[in-house]
Amino acid sequence: MKTSGRSESTLNNYARHLAQMALHFNTLPTELDEDQIEDYLYLLQQQHNTPSESYFKHTVYGLRFVFRLEGLDDKRIALPAIQREEKLPVILSREEVKRLLHTPTLLKHRILIALLYDCGLRCMEVRSLQLKDIDLNRRMLHIRQSKGKKDRYVPIGSVLAAGLQKYIDAEGPVKWLFNGKGDPSIEGRKGGDFDSRYSQRGVQWAVTQAVKQAGIKKEVSVHTLRHTYATHLLEAGIDIMTIQKLLGHESIDTTMIYLHVAQPVDRPPLSVLDQLYGR
Known part of the structure; x- marks a missing residue:
């Protein structure tokens, strides 16, 4: 297996x-x-x-x-075919993302959410980030052996780079960017060592709490920030092939779903009611 x-x-x-x-x-x-x-x-x-x-x-x-x-x-054995549900992802507006980023009291949680949004990371990817993966001079993030056992690089924006530097100076992480508080006697021993990364549940809790405190009523998960990242890039004019590479999608078909939710800034008016009243 x-x-x-x-x-x-x-x-x-x-x-x-x-x-x-x-x-x-x-x-x-x-x-x-x-x-x-x-x-x-x-x-x-x-x-x-x-x-x-x-x-x-x-x-x-x-x-x-x-x-x-x-x-x-x-x-x-006549095992049934299972069809994939045709659901469009939930997308946050830019105003909602701002509220989400400003809500957490802990710097750790603000940087965590900023990374999920600004780099389009999966939950496991943000948990697995090590200090050696962050190049603040080149403003690049090295995602190692993610889904499909593939590496990729994603750019880090200037706002996030400054936040990361502030967080690293304040918290002084040694190996993992985000550490949990697990007991080494019970948590994931590996050859005498233990997995001290921030847990999946911890990441989910940080996002859920921020959503609640920000007053956002949409059904938001950790992955919602990745969907929002891709959609906002598409709306900003980034081509779909580039977004596919940034997300680490093996197939372009997976990335194409964002074409159904993105709203380009220069799009023509689609509301006949607004046209009727000249808005």
Whole structure:
């Protein structure tokens, strides 16, 4: 499983959901017949409302994976095709981003949110930033081995560069840019060391609290800032191919979704009511 190239979180999800299935039948999922698997998937569908729910999807994907892993013909099991939901991302306005950046009392949280927005980072990417990845002279950020095991560089703006310098001088981080406060005796030991990075939950909490205190009513997650980054770049006239590279998207199709939410500044008026009243 480790050599398959899938992420740690994906493998954990597969293992957890297959384990639940094994406990339900008291046998390995690969020993089940077609009717048993269909009955179990039907049960999940009833419990979790729709086949698009993550619990259902991870069970199906995990089954497909383990059948291939064991050299079994997964076509003998009529596993359902799962369609991707056609949802457009939530985008913050520039005014909302300003409120979000000014809300946190801790400098650490202001810089964290600024990095997510100004560099379009994923949650894992901002957590994994080390001091060696930040080049304030060239104003470049080195994102190492992110999704798809790929590196990329993204530019750092002058406002963020000044904020980063202020934060580094004040906090004095040694390795990771953002450190948590985990107990080394219980948290992610690795060869006598422990993962002292700011936790995923910590990043999510910082963003959620800032959204709440800023009075923003939209459904905002950490990834919303990445969506907002891409959309604001597109609205500023940056071409879609450049945005694809900055985001680290393997396929341009993934980036194209922002064409549906971006509003170029020089766009013609699209409101017939505004035209009617000369606004």
